Amino acid sequence: MNQAATDSWTDSEQAIARAAFETAYNRAVMQLVASVQSKASNLGDVSSVWALHDFLSIERHTIEGRFDFRLEGILFVFASLVKDELLQLQELEGLTADKLAKISAMSRF
Amino acid sequence: MNQAATDSWTDSEQAIARAAFETAYNRAVMQLVASVQSKASNLGDVSSVWALHDFLSIERHTIEGRFDFRLEGILFVFASLVKDELLQLQELEGLTADKLAKISAMSRF
Numbered sequence: 001m002n003q004a005a006t007d008s009w010t011d012s013e014q015a016i017a018r019a020a021f022e023t024a025y026n027r028a029v030m031q032l033v034a035s036v037q038s039k040a041s042n043l044g045d046v047s048s049v050w051a052l053h054d055f056l057s058i059e060r061h062t063i064e065g066r067f068d069f070r071l072e073g074i075l076f077v078f079a080s081l082v083k084d085e086l087l088q089l090q091e092l093e094g095l096t097a098d099k100l101a102k103i104s105a106m107s108r109f
Numbered sequence: 110m111n112q113a114a115t116d117s118w119t120d121s122e123q124a125i126a127r128a129a130f131e132t133a134y135n136r137a138v139m140q141l142v143a144s145v146q147s148k149a150s151n152l153g154d155v156s157s158v159w160a161l162h163d164f165l166s167i168e169r170h171t172i173e174g175r176f177d178f179r180l181e182g183i184l185f186v187f188a189s190l191v192k193d194e195l196l197q198l199q200e201l202e203g204l205t206a207d208k209l210a211k212i213s214a215m216s217r218f
Contacts, residue, residue, distance in 0.1 A: 029154070029155045029158070032155075032158055033152045033153075033158060036149055036152060036158060036161065037149050037150065037152065039149075040145055040146050040148075040149030040150075041146065041149075043142045043145060043146065044142075045138070046138045046141075046172075049138070049141060049142060049145060049165070049169075050169060052145065052165065053162070053165040053166065053169055056158070056161065056162040056165060057162065057166075060158075060159060060162055063155075
């Protein structure tokens with residue numbers, strides 16, 4: 001049984017979740033832009049260009065998959081974002097203590 | 110009947126063709142690197158990053174398709190490279206006058 005999927009979300013919690021999600025997404029995009037600019041400034045032969053293309057293919061796939069907002073499973077997504085330092089637990093304040101405890105615990109896995 | 114495919118190529122002509130091909134390839138890669146660096150310096154929101162990814166996908170497909178060295182059909186490839194200013198006719202000097210005339214004529218199509 002998927003406990004996270006059965007948690008109830010108040011309107012207020014959903015707004016907090018959406019805002020935190022948006023914050024993490026913007027950080028991920030900013031990190032990606034910085035990475036691309038760094039790689040672009042070091043381009044040399046054609047293999048480095050195709051390596052940048054491969055990098056973008058993977059990042060696009062990862063980001064588009066990760067930032068598809070759905071409440072189902074979102075505690076896991078938040079945990080992974082905390083683990084990857086794209087989100088801080090404090091930015092999820094307002095969620096129930098139970099949800100925060102789950103996110104915190106999973107982020108340390 | 111594909112006239113270009115049936116032309117004979119001396120060893121000397123093949124060496125000239127390979128060198129010209131390499132020259133055009135290097136220019137295409139240099140142009141691509143400059144384009145990527147320009148686009149990277151102007152990255153903003155996520156859509157601009159994905160636009161760069163799409164650009165690289167198309168360029169990779171185009172370049173890998175275009176620069177597959179085969180004598181068959183190479184007069185057409187040279188004509189398109191001359192048309193796109195990645196190669197100058199003078200860089201093909203040493204090919205027979207007949208081949209040069211074909212390349213020159215096709216490059217103006």
